[in-house]
Amino acid sequence: MKIAQEELEEIRRLEEMLHRPEIRQSPKAVAELLAEGFVEFGSSGTIYDDRDELIAGLAAERVEPASQPVIACDYAFRSISPDAVLVTYRSIAAAMGDSPSRHALRSSIWQRIDGRWQMIFHQGTLTTPRP
Known part of the structure; x- marks a missing residue:
């Protein structure tokens, strides 16, 4: 069965919410987006399999005031x-100071749970900029 285009756009919107600092720093907002049992293979190679610990870590992230939004x-x-x-998609985080831009290939699995979409898995893989 095919999922409706409107639902795919909703999933895209939810995915991109997780790139926004004000969402990432809100434990309530992140908890609504990530399903119980969520697992992430981070672009650093770290496996995040403790949802509550991940949510707390995101809330504590330091955000540069002049940081540019992530492009997806x-x-x-x-x-x-x-x-x-x-x-699946590509993300680009703009260069900041001495740090170069970060390009990543990303994949997420979203599942409809109790009538709403939640992320159950995510992986980020660093890559080179597109030619």
Whole structure:
């Protein structure tokens, strides 16, 4: 069964919310987006499999006041089941000070749980800029 385009746009909006500092620093907002049992393979190689610890870590992130928003592009959506979607895309975090821009290939699995979409898995893999 194919998932409606409106739902895919909703998933994209939810995905991009997790890039925003004001959402990442709100434990309540992040808890609504990440399902119980959530797992992430971070671009650093770290495995995050303790949802509560991850939420606390995001809330404590230091954000540079002049930081640019993360750009997300090249989205692709693949239905896994009537209630699950694999989302893949590229993210670009702008250069800050001496740090170069960070390009990553990202994948997430979103599942409809109790009538709302929640992320159950995420992976970020650093990559080079597109030519």
